[in-house]
Amino acid sequence: MVTEEELLAAVKEDSVAKLLQKVIQIESTNPPGNEINLARWLADYFVKVGVEAELLEYEGKHANLVVRLQESGKGPALIFSAHMDTVPAGEVPWVFPPFSGTLHEGKIYGRGAADMKSGLAAMTEAAVILAQSEISLGGDLIVAFTYDETHGLQGAKRLVENGYLEGAGAVLVSEPSSLDVFIAEKGALWLKCRAKGKTAHTSMPQLGQNAILEMAHFLHRVEESLDLSAVPHPLLSKPTFTVGTIRGGVTINVIPDACEAELDIRLVPGMDHQKVVQWVRELGEGRVEVEILDWKKPVESDPKAGIVNLSLQAVEEVTSLPRQPKGVSYYTDGSVIANSLQIPMVIIGPGDTGMTHQPNECVEVSRLVQAVKIYLLIATRYLK
Numbered sequence: 001m002v003t004e005e006e007l008l009a010a011v012k013e014d015s016v017a018k019l020l021q022k023v024i025q026i027e028s029t030n031p032p033g034n035e036i037n038l039a040r041w042l043a044d045y046f047v048k049v050g051v052e053a054e055l056l057e058y059e060g061k062h063a064n065l066v067v068r069l070q071e072s073g074k075g076p077a078l079i080f081s082a083h084m085d086t087v088p089a090g091e092v093p094w095v096f097p098p099f100s101g102t103l104h105e106g107k108i109y110g111r112g113a114a115d116m117k118s119g120l121a122a123m124t125e126a127a128v129i130l131a132q133s134e135i136s137l138g139g140d141l142i143v144a145f146t147y148d149e150t151h152g153l154q155g156a157k158r159l160v161e162n163g164y165l166e167g168a169g170a171v172l173v174s175e176p177s178s179l180d181v182f183i184a185e186k187g188a189l190w191l192k193c194r195a196k197g198k199t200a201h202t203s204m205p206q207l208g209q210n211a212i213l214e215m216a217h218f219l220h221r222v223e224e225s226l227d228l229s230a231v232p233h234p235l236l237s238k239p240t241f242t243v244g245t246i247r248g249g250v251t252i253n254v255i256p257d258a259c260e261a262e263l264d265i266r267l268v269p270g271m272d273h274q275k276v277v278q279w280v281r282e283l284g285e286g287r288v289e290v291e292i293l294d295w296k297k298p299v300e301s302d303p304k305a306g307i308v309n310l311s312l313q314a315v316e317e318v319t320s321l322p323r324q325p326k327g328v329s330y331y332t333d334g335s336v337i338a339n340s341l342q343i344p345m346v347i348i349g350p351g352d353t354g355m356t357h358q359p360n361e362c363v364e365v366s367r368l369v370q371a372v373k374i375y376l377l378i379a380t381r382y383l384k
């Protein structure tokens with residue numbers, strides 16, 4: 001019988017650090033989302049160490065990667081969830097090039113170091129250690145690496161629709177949490193708003209109707225009067241509203257006849273997103289059209305769920321710090337997976353939440369190693 005001590009002793013800093021450096025070096029920026037190169041490399045990596053991996057390619061440039069460690073099937077399966085895409089490196093120059101994976105003073109630098117190639121590398125390492133050990137478990141471990149998490153969660157949607165995650169009883173997501181235990185996330189409602197006007201020469205504005213001004217007044221009304229005053233959620237606090245883009249006008253001396261803006265509204269569990277859309281429409285007073293671009297449901301796990309307790313315990317054991325379940329305002333693949341399969345979600349990742357999408361993104365190697373150990377403990381205990 002393999003003991004937990006033996007599994008933890010198999011975790012090698014050098015191995016997981018090198019793996020993270022490599023996956024940072026394979027660029028998978030979204031857009032355009034060429035996750036396929038990283039997915040192919042990971043599939044080869046699993047096969048080389050004797051683990052079967054299923055590469056699912058889409059539209060020539062996207063891919064999901066699924067590894068299912070088949071066990072006795074007596075118990076529910078556990079999903080290890082990570083996404084392969086990253087946001088772009090941005091315009092600001094980095095201290096170390098963003099796709100170098102430089103190791104400097106105990107930290108690895110690069111786009112995705114925190115969000116979330118560190119989580120992906122730690123989950124890969126943990127899955128390989130489990131596969132290579134003689135341990136026998138009651139439920140399957142499903143490694144589910146997706147594309148397009150940073151935008152539309154398309155990869156996760158495809159995995160759910162095609163039945164790859166069937167039999168799962170819980171999902172563990174390795175998004176950045178600074179090794180905290182998040183059990184709730186906000187939902188994201190994305191709206192496109194269109195104001196229409198009437199074009200005219202700017203020397204005779206009385207003949208036109210300015211769509212940009214219409215939009216400006218509308219956005220002001222939304223900011224002032226959109227009622228997001230839901231009772232603050234104990235883990236997620238309050239909903240938020242932001243304007244992400246605005247476009248309108250062709251040139252300085254023509255009254256613009258169209259203006260578009262995109263709104264990002266983050267809701268807490270229990271709020272009715274249709275009601276919020278209704279409010280926004282009413283604030284348009286019939287002159288601004290409101291279209292739903294996307295709706296990612298919030299997630300809230302039962303704090304008493306087995307996976308939550310196991311996770312808190314594993315993190316405390318490995319980090320020697322007491323932990324409380326918390327919530328997070330970003331969305332994850334968990335929005336699709338946990339809501340579609342009706343299973344609890346836990347987010348634990350080695351990345352720092354404050355590092356997400358920042359220049360000079362990095363992760364501490366010591367945290368990366370701790371994450372591998374935490375994933376091993378959670379998997380062996382949950383899948384017992």
Ligand SMILES: [Zn+2]
Pocket residue numbers: 083115116149175176
């Ligand atoms: Zn992420």
